[in-house]
Amino acid sequence: MTEKAQTVWNKLAKLPKPTLAELFADDPDRLARLATRLNIGEEGIRFDWSKTHLDEAHLAAFLELAEATGFTARREALFAGEIVNPTEGRAAEHTAQRGVGKDESVELARSYHARMAAIVEAIHRGAMGEVKHLIHVGIGGSALGPALAVDALAREGAMVDVHVVSNIDGTALEAAFKVCDPATTMLAVASKTFTTIETMTNAESVIGWLRENGVTDPYGRVVALTASPEKAVDWGVDETRILPFSESVGGRYSLWSSIGFPVAMALGWPDFAEMLEGAAVVDRHFRDADPADNIPLRAAFADQFYTRLRGCQTRAVFAYDERLALLPDYLQQLEMESNGKSVTFDGDAVDGPTAPITWGGVGTDAQHAVFQLLHQGTNIVPVDFVASIAPGHDLDLAHHRILLSNCFAQGAALMAGKASSDPARAYPGDRPSATILLDEVSPASFGALVAFHEHRTFANAVLLEINPFDQFGVELGKVIAKQIEKGGTTFDPSTEALLELAGIA
Known part of the structure; x- marks a missing residue:
């Protein structure tokens, strides 16, 4: 950590930390300053950080930290397509996929999108049969x-029934086989390098399933999504059905590239384009907004407050909308693979925690599972509540009213707590939460929601002076797994015993 940044951290550590109740009582304008709406066309998202412990003193100091860690320059480098991943010597140009970035990269992304749109629309018109x-x-x-x-x-x-399979466990693939008709099924193989063993093994199994069930040219049913098109050709995919994307687009930021092909297949190209534009709204806000008004940066301030100043080891995300049930899973990879690091940009050991453990669930199910710990446990867990004003169903509106009432009640209860002469029935309160409230779950607002979290993750990395764009921590286990497959390598006694029991040795 730079000396300048350490000075600010020391200042932050010494600041008084009033309770949430005191913060609201002492500042009648608190809600107006810490709750912000971002308009996305005719829609919008409200971001409310008023139930966190950020106050004027902490916000001012965190702005000093952003300056000390070079936030403005790092942000400019990101959008300029400069190298922001020094360990691999790469840019990180996912925003260019949304039309915001270096001109040449934006143009390349547009050309790739045009190719993708043409293939998607051709398939929808029946060019590859039913x-x-x-x-x-x-x-x-x-x-x-x-x-x-x-x-x-x-x-x-959905225009096409999409099944996303990632697990190498064949049970996952068999589940897709059971509900798909081989005669009307296509295969999309998504791999940046086109060498990922889990993906390529699953792809081979799908090819075998198609062939065994009467498809005479199974490779003719394949679309490849990759940054290594030559490897896809070698594997057997016709070059006209390869959708490339740039090497500078990282895996966990790749939804906006040809990796989004299944989304476009399910929704149609116009909706996918709206998703891109919703993300671009957040890109432009993050790029252009002053740090004091920058929504992803403010979210990072709250994250750092709890992780570094309060010692919170986890952060919970609860989607009070069944359509966003997979959001916690997505954010686990985005946040923990990006910022789960132990060294700085310069290779020095970090002197404090980096990414918290991201976890979560779906409301109201989670209320009857984990909220006991959130309200009365000894762990302080900052919580994000994510919800939509508009429901995703046509049933009695009582369903959605009860859902949102529970969402808002949980945040209020975590903050207020409740005193009781019976210790078992006492709630300490003063527990933080933030609320992200969408007008509706549409392609545009969804794109904005995901892009917000991408930039929040990047802003956290800047404040921590770490590189969020490499992920060497996932490699060692893969290397050892390959050694096991090849045989001839001796491991520790426990591993050797497990291999023998499983019949792998």
Whole structure:
């Protein structure tokens, strides 16, 4: 950590920390200053951080920290397409996929999108015969983003029935086989390198299933989504059905590239384009807004307050909308793979915690499972509540009214608590939460929601002086797994015993 940043952290650590009740009582304008609406076309999202412990003194000091860690320069480098991933010597140009970034990169992304749109629309018109199902195989960012988007936006009226399969466990693939008709099924293979063992093994199994069930040219049913098109050709995909994306687009930020093909297949290209534009609204806000008014940066201030100053080891996300049930899973990878680091940009050991453990669930189910700990446990867990004003169903509005009432009540209860002469019935209160309230779950607002979290993750990395764009921590286990497959390597006694018991040794 730089000396300048350490000075600010020392200042932050010494600031008084009033309770939430005191903060509201002492500042009648608190809600107006800490709750912000971001308009996305005719829609919008409200971000409310008033139930966090951020006050004027902490906000001012965090702005000093942003300056000390070079936030403005780092942000400019991100959008300029400069190297922001120094360990791999790469830019991180996911925003260019949304039309915001270096001119050449934006133009390249547009050309790739035009190719993708043409293929999607041709398939929808029947150019590849009748297509009712799409099995999309990928892993990590090649699966989590598409799965979240399809589940959120294509539950009804999907143009194609999409099944995202990531797990190498054959049970996951068999579940897709059971509901897909081989005669009307396509395969999308999503792999940046086109060498990922889980993805390629699953892809081979889908090819075998198609062939065994009467499809004479199974490779003719394949679309490849990759940054390594030559490897896709070698594997057997016709070059006319390869949808490339740039090497500078990282896996967990790749939903906006051709990795989003299954989303476009399910929704149609116009809705996918709206998703891109919703994300671009957040890109432009993050790029242009002053740090004092920057919504993702303010979210990072709250994250750092609880992780670094309050010692909170986890952060919970609860989606009070069934359509966003996969959001916590998606954010786990985005946040923990990006910022779960132990060294700075310069390779020095960090002197404090980096990413908290992200977890969560769906309201109201989670209320009857984990909220006991949130209200009365000894762990202080900052919570994000995510909800939509408009329901996703046509049932009696009582369903949605009860859902939102529970969402808002949980935040109020965590803050207020309740005294009792019976210790078992006492709630300490003063527990933080933030609320992200969408007008509706639409392609545009969904795109904005995901882009907000991407920039929040980047802003946290800037404040921590770490690199959020590499992920070497996922490699060692893969290397050892390959050693096991090859055989001839000796491991520790426990591992050797497990291999023998499983019949692998």
